[in-house]
Amino acid sequence: MFQASDASGPPDASDLAAIARERDLRECFLESELWEFEKALGHGTYGIAVLLRDRDPLRIRRHKRRVVLKRPLETGNNVDDLPREIEALQRLRGHSHIVQILEASENVKYAQPRAGRTTSFLRRAVGAFTNPPQNIIKDLSGLRGPAVILDYIDGGGSLEDLVIKMYDLGARLPNRMLWSFYYCFQVVRACAAMTYRGSGWGKRRARVRKLRLEDTRNKPDDEPHLRLAHGDIACRNVMIGPREPGVPEHRLVPKLVLIDFGMSQYVGTNWGAENMNLTGVAYTMCSLINLDLWDQEKLAVYDDGKQTLAGTIQPPASGVDRLAYLDPDLRRLITLSLSQYTDHNMRYVDRPSLQNMLRRTRIGANKPASAFSDIVAETDESIRQLMQQLFYDT
Numbered sequence: 001m002f003q004a005s006d007a008s009g010p011p012d013a014s015d016l017a018a019i020a021r022e023r024d025l026r027e028c029f030l031e032s033e034l035w036e037f038e039k040a041l042g043h044g045t046y047g048i049a050v051l052l053r054d055r056d057p058l059r060i061r062r063h064k065r066r067v068v069l070k071r072p073l074e075t076g077n078n079v080d081d082l083p084r085e086i087e088a089l090q091r092l093r094g095h096s097h098i099v100q101i102l103e104a105s106e107n108v109k110y111a112q113p114r115a116g117r118t119t120s121f122l123r124r125a126v127g128a129f130t131n132p133p134q135n136i137i138k139d140l141s142g143l144r145g146p147a148v149i150l151d152y153i154d155g156g157g158s159l160e161d162l163v164i165k166m167y168d169l170g171a172r173l174p175n176r177m178l179w180s181f182y183y184c185f186q187v188v189r190a191c192a193a194m195t196y197r198g199s200g201w202g203k204r205r206a207r208v209r210k211l212r213l214e215d216t217r218n219k220p221d222d223e224p225h226l227r228l229a230h231g232d233i234a235c236r237n238v239m240i241g242p243r244e245p246g247v248p249e250h251r252l253v254p255k256l257v258l259i260d261f262g263m264s265q266y267v268g269t270n271w272g273a274e275n276m277n278l279t280g281v282a283y284t285m286c287s288l289i290n291l292d293l294w295d296q297e298k299l300a301v302y303d304d305g306k307q308t309l310a311g312t313i314q315p316p317a318s319g320v321d322r323l324a325y326l327d328p329d330l331r332r333l334i335t336l337s338l339s340q341y342t343d344h345n346m347r348y349v350d351r352p353s354l355q356n357m358l359r360r361t362r363i364g365a366n367k368p369a370s371a372f373s374d375i376v377a378e379t380d381e382s383i384r385q386l387m388q389q390l391f392y393d394t
């Protein structure tokens, strides 16, 4: 059960609603022969995410599949968030750095399994062999409202978990990991993903076999820009996936996957959408670098009095620079991404475009250990050890 009392302070309305929704969901799966409730993963102000496991009644699968079920808290606020998330994820399906949607329902009430003992027997028999996520929606038919089933990202938790662990251990991320995150993760890949449709959400919900690495150059010319802004890019909404030895850019450092599109929105211009996403990413990078400050927005001055909101990672005017190990190119790129300097049309002049960010973060991510001041901390071996400690050791 949710330990609402674990949070600092008394439980608020969303904690109480989450406890009630978790109880409903547990009850739904008590009777299910195909899926079981494993644990609650977390909740926000509008939704709850829980982990389900394939019961595999015939014991024919080597790995019991696990999936995430998201449901609204139904407290009356933000009831559109889940349908909005479903719509965005359907469009982005097939992109590698975006969580994969497996099944969705606008209202589970209408997903009642057909009555009749033969039908129900057949459903159980077929389910025992294949057990597709549609069966989960049927198990929910006693409830009402939307539901979405997502691929479970079984890796090292969220970037927020990582920041908390680093803080407790007094650790810092080496430049090569920071560059790799900046490149792979949202900037280049997930932000590029949000400019065009994924391989799709067709009638057949077959699992997408090969997720595609995103790049703005892969966007078909005849396809309009999606202009999708995530709206809530932050450490808690970026999950650390498993390592993928077969993909060169995730050979050493795992892939990051963006979740929670409940606050996503379509923006009026291509640049506007890309800029919103890149700004969220730049703040996230600040959170990974300066662990002392929760609020990452801080004004500072760079180049001839221009202002940036990347104040938390700037060197001090005098005294010791605690971030002296930081690659000056990385510090510069984040500083420019949060630049406040505008021209007379109120356009940010110094903020790099998505295309430019792709190029610059790719160059950064390919730098060897010898390019940095603390070479020992930047070797493959040191990075592997640190990751084991931070992501995978409990």
Ligand SMILES: Nc1ncnc2c1ncn2[C@@H]1O[C@H](COP(=O)(O)OP(=O)(O)OP(=O)(O)O)[C@@H](O)[C@H]1O
Pocket (backbone or CB within 6 Å): 041, 042, 043, 044, 045, 046, 047, 048, 049, 068, 099, 150, 151, 152, 153, 154, 158, 236, 237, 239, 259, 260, 262
């Ligand atoms: N696909 C997934 N794989 C693994 N963990 C997940 C997945 N989706 C969600 N989670 C976990 O569940 C938590 C809650 O999920 P999510 O942020 O999507 O819910 P939410 O109700 O929209 O929260 P918020 O209101 O804070 O945005 C996440 O912080 C994450 O730890």
